[in-house]
Amino acid sequence: MDGTPNIAKIGALLGDNTRARMLSTLMHGKALTASELAREAGVTAQTATSHLAKMEAGGLLALRKQGRHKYFALANDDVAALLETLMGLSAGVEPIRITTGPRDSAMRNARVCYNHLAGNKGIQLHDALITKRYLKHNDAELVLTRKGSHFMQEFGIDLDSLQASRTPMCRSCLDWSERRSHLAGSLGRALMAKFEQLRWVKRDGNSRVIKFSAKGEREFNSTFGL
Amino acid sequence: MDGTPNIAKIGALLGDNTRARMLSTLMHGKALTASELAREAGVTAQTATSHLAKMEAGGLLALRKQGRHKYFALANDDVAALLETLMGLSAGVEPIRITTGPRDSAMRNARVCYNHLAGNKGIQLHDALITKRYLKHNDAELVLTRKGSHFMQEFGIDLDSLQASRTPMCRSCLDWSERRSHLAGSLGRALMAKFEQLRWVKRDGNSRVIKFSAKGEREFNSTFGL
DNA sequence: TCCATACTTCGACGATAACCGAAGCATACA
DNA sequence: TGTATGCTTCGGTTATCGTCGAAGTATGGA
Known part of the structure; x- marks a missing residue:
């Protein structure tokens, strides 16, 4: 023990x-x-x-x-979460980086965290899903509402296969740049994959940065009421 | 970065x-x-x-x-949270300990996590505070409601001094034995201190185990509707 | 003033582990 | 079957770091 x-x-x-x-x-x-x-x-x-x-x-x-x-x-996601936590802690410990170059701000805006969307955009997504009552907190857990399930199906997410996976569908993951939660778990991963499939976003090959296309950003915003 | x-x-x-x-x-x-x-x-x-x-x-x-x-x-609490996370991860990684000796079960039941209540009792407390609408989730944050503030004052917690402290009043901390959240932050610490002051609980000098007295357990349960 | 206690600095020893060159195994493809 | 490619094992070198003995500094109390 x-x-x-x-x-x-x-x-x-x-x-x-x-x-x-x-x-x-x-x-x-x-x-x-x-x-x-x-x-x-x-x-x-x-x-x-x-x-x-x-x-x-x-x-x-x-x-x-x-x-x-x-x-x-x-x-697994736990390991990814641990790494994000460590980065957050070391960022807080180190003398704060005041200089934020273009790459930094891109990282803060949107990046992959293991396999889901993180950064400012990740938090916007997380918050929007809650505002629209697609997700809700149940004690410490994050669960998909009926309304949310409906939306996800419409959006082309195969919930059945997600439910089958061993990792929990919804997980919140602490964002090290924003110190807020964003959506992880198999749903977080599925949404990220969908965004790529729709060409709303593109991964930068060399870094964790995610780039939104102009059209992608528009549709992302309108889809989630931003 | x-x-x-x-x-x-x-x-x-x-x-x-x-x-x-x-x-x-x-x-x-x-x-x-x-x-x-x-x-x-x-x-x-x-x-x-x-x-x-x-x-x-x-x-x-x-x-x-x-x-x-x-x-x-x-x-700070971040460091404590990191340590709990690490323990949780390593507990999951290691071959699962099937044998849970008396000390183990005591640890699972109630222990200090840095300075607040963790383990099964910690989770009961956390959940009860939410059920009674003393605490609520606001996005990813945990906040004290008006009703909750009222209760805490009654219970003898000096909220003003907590607010003055630099650490956030409410924080959720992932419990490594239960994999659920319990209440950390300055309020978590203050409650723990109050429980000790009321002699509901006593710390074991050598381990992190917390022992509830019979009376303490009764009053704990009735106070939080358990 | 003198001594006890708490902590620190220095130096040396020993163990651990990262690293790579060289050689070896396994898979893929022609 | 031969050859290229990806990964592994072995052996030896080097660097780092944890450890403690011995001696040093600072604080508190008699």
Whole structure:
């Protein structure tokens, strides 16, 4: 029951720069191969192998083998949430960055958090869903209302398959740039996927930034009453 | 804006067994001196000094000097929340502990989380406050209603002084044993203090366990409609 | 003033772990 | 079957960091 050794173990996993860089990269939400992660982190393949094995054993990463490739992704939403929390905490601890370059403001506006929408746009979405009574708080939980279910179906989200998934459908995730909650969970992921499919948004290949097209932004706003 | 090096830095701080033990100890909520922490962690004073200095520099600990003593406490609620999150994650990752000894079940029932009530009793309290409409969710925030303010004053909580404190009055904190939210923030702390003052509960000196007296449990239940 | 206590600094030792070169295994494709 | 590609294992080097003994500074009390 004494969780001490465990928190040290996870802490140690997070405490190496190379591993931290890999984890941050995986916050994009995409699964990446060992060599991609090696390149991203700036180490050789051997070194990456060792790091990835440790993180998988530690429960931080999930692994999918595909032919001669090994695809790694964050193990689950909890891990993603932990990383966001850590970033939030370290952002608060560090001397506040006053200079916010163009990339920073883009990150604050909209980015992927593991696989769902975060940043200012993520919060707008979250709040709009609540204002329109599509979502409501039930104690600490976030649940989809009947009205909300109806809307999601109309919008082209397959709720049945989401319900089947093991991760909870609605989860709130603390946004590190805004310090407010945005929508995570399988519904959050499905909405993000839908936005991409509709070409409302496009991911920037190299960062977590999400770009809204002009049309996308218009339709996003009108759909959610913003 | 790239939070990578920072998360590694915090991770490294958490990644040492001795430091993790110290942090866990401080989850009791009390501030402890350097030598107490040294003893608790099983290291010499020199070693403790070095660890404590690092954690203070890293923003995890707050320091108060008092004569020749140095009192250390967790820097803020965010740090406490991070630790609870980590414990929850590592509990989920580890092979599930099926054996729940008496101490375990006591921990699950009621314990201090930094300085407020956690565990099953903490969740009961949180839920009761919401059921009775003393607290309500406002978007992601938890706020005290007028009815709630009234109740708290009656109950002997000095809301004015809480409002003056820098930490938010209501915060929800994820409970690692129950995976539900309980009440943190300055109000959570004040309630906990009140329970102790009323002798409803007593802290176990050596663990985070909180024991309800028979009378305390009765009055707790009737006060919050349980 | 003198001593006890609490904490810190310094230096040295030892363990751990990150890193890469070299070689090895496994899969895919021609 | 041969060759390229992706990943792994092994061995050795290097750097970092936790640890404590010894000595030093600061505070409180007799």
